[in-house]
Each structure stands twice: as structure tokens, then as C-alpha cells.
Amino acid sequence: MKRVFCLTTLLLSVLLLVSCNSGSRENASEDVDVISKATENRFSELEIRDYKGTKLDPSAGLRDNSIKGIQTVDINSYILKVSGLVKSTVSLSYDDVLSLAAYEKLITLHCVEGWDATVLWKGAMLKDIIDLAGADEKADTVIFHCIDGYTTSIPLQDIIDKKMILAYSSNRITLPPSLGYPFIVVAEDKLGYKWARWVIEIELSDNSKYKGYWESRGYDNEADVPDSEKK
Numbered sequence: 001m002k003r004v005f006c007l008t009t010l011l012l013s014v015l016l017l018v019s020c021n022s023g024s025r026e027n028a029s030e031d032v033d034v035i036s037k038a039t040e041n042r043f044s045e046l047e048i049r050d051y052k053g054t055k056l057d058p059s060a061g062l063r064d065n066s067i068k069g070i071q072t073v074d075i076n077s078y079i080l081k082v083s084g085l086v087k088s089t090v091s092l093s094y095d096d097v098l099s100l101a102a103y104e105k106l107i108t109l110h111c112v113e114g115w116d117a118t119v120l121w122k123g124a125m126l127k128d129i130i131d132l133a134g135a136d137e138k139a140d141t142v143i144f145h146c147i148d149g150y151t152t153s154i155p156l157q158d159i160i161d162k163k164m165i166l167a168y169s170s171n172r173i174t175l176p177p178s179l180g181y182p183f184i185v186v187a188e189d190k191l192g193y194k195w196a197r198w199v200i201e202i203e204l205s206d207n208s209k210y211k212g213y214w215e216s217r218g219y220d221n222e223a224d225v226p227d228s229e230k231k
């Protein structure tokens with residue numbers, strides 16, 4: 001009887017030891033300073049991983065919650081329209097946008113679902129693009145239309161004041177399809193649903209109450225990132 005008890009205790013101890021060990025290994029990969037193998041694999045070869053001492057997140061392979069999945073855009077037939085309350089509607093090619101003055105910004109995307117990604121973005125200033133068409137005095141809102149039918153809007157004044165950019169590059173590589181190739185709106189200080197991806201039209205409007213895809217489903221139209229979440 002005593003022997004059976006001893007053996008059982010031994011067996012239990014061994015089991016406990018094994019499970020503790022695997023537990024601590026899992027914890028190690030959750031450490032904020034340790035990049036997990038999965039995250040590491042999401043970096044593309046040419047992508048930079050650090051910028052002036054800040055650790056960057058991989059620009060591809062974020063959780064994808066887009067309404068119709070990742071879109072593929074044929075760059076040869078791609079056109080970006082600037083329309084609505086403008087002096088003259090303009091149609092821009094991919095290269096037209098790339099030939100404008102370029103700006104680089106280190107900005108964190110915050111999704112309402114709780115995750116975020118810090119990426120080094122590069123693109124053209126949205127104001128420069130809008131100026132090519134010339135905003136009408138009545139325009140106070142910019143509505144972004146995307147290839148998947150997604151729309152969202154941002155006040156024109158925020159776009160000008162924050163010098164928001166339309167990015168074509170992330171962490172110094174060409175913007176990947178998952179992030180909105182060819183263009184994503186880097187909606188600085190706004191929640192993820194304002195970051196329109198696969199943008200095809202920039203519409204100037206005087207409808208400041210316009211509600212985009214998520215906004216018309218109850219999401220706040222201001223979408224300011226709470227100060228507590230800012231990095």
C-alpha cells in the first residue's frame with residue numbers, strides 16, 4: 001500500500017514538473033520584449049524592424065477583419081479620383097501620387113477591438129492631393145471610398161491640421177495588400193475604422209454627419225483614440 005502511494009506521488013510530481021515547465025515556456029513568449037516566432041515570421045525580408053529606438057510591428061498579417069477580406073488591386077488600371085465639392089474632379093494614377101512630396105510618420109493604428117500596430121508609414125499628404133482638385137469653400141468633410149465598398153469620413157480640418165498622409169509604404173516596403181495596397185489613409189489619432197484601405201475615391205462633402213460603414217452600425221463618428229491608449 002505504502003509503495004503504491006509512493007509511486008503515485010512520484011508520478012504526480014513528474015507530471016507537475018512537466019506541466020510547469022511548458023507553462024513557463026509559454027509565458028516567455030508573452031513577454032513584451034520577446035518577439036514571438038509567429039510575429040518574427042510576419043516581417044518581410046526588406047522590412048525595417050526598429051526606427052529611432054522604437055520597435056516596429058510587422059506591416060502584414062495583422063488580424064484581418066475587413067468587410068470582404070483582403071483586396072487585390074491591378075495597379076495598371078488603378079485610378080484614384082478626387083471628387084465631390086471640388087473645383088475640378090481629378091483622376092490620379094499610382095505614379096501621380098508617388099510623384100508628390102513624400103512624408104514619413106511613425107504612427108500607431110489602434111483598433112476598437114483592443115490590438116494596435118506601430119508602423120513607419122510613408123506617403124503623400126492628403127491636403128496636397130485634395131489641392132490638386134481644389135476644395136470648394138463649402139466642403140468640411142472628406143469621405144473615403146474603397147474598392148470593397150467600405151466608406152468612412154474624416155473632417156477636412158483634422159486632415160489639414162494633423163497633416164494626415166495617404167500611405168503607400170510601411171516600414172520602408174511597398175504597402176502590402178493586407179494593409180490596403182496601393183493606399184491606406186493614415187488617420188492619425190483616430191481609431192482603426194477611419195484608416196480606409198484600398199482607397200479609390202476621395203470625395204469632398206458638406207455633410208459633416210455622413211456615416212460610413214462602421215459608423216452607420218453604431219461606431220462613434222469622432223473615433224478619437226482615447227488618451228489612455230496613446231503611446
Ligand SMILES: Nc1nc2c(c(=O)[nH]1)N[C@H]1C(S)=C(S)[C@@H](COP(=O)(O)O)O[C@H]1N2
Pocket residue numbers: 062063064065066067068110111112146147148150191192193194195196197198214
Ligand atoms: N477598405 C476597407 N478599409 C478598412 C476596413 C475594411 O473593412 N475595408 N476595416 C477598417 C478597420 S475596422 C480597421 S481596424 C483597419 C484595420 O483593419 P483589420 O482589422 O481588418 O486589420 O482597417 C480599416 N479600413
Ligand SMILES: [Mo]
Pocket residue numbers: 065111112113192193
Ligand atoms: Mo477595426
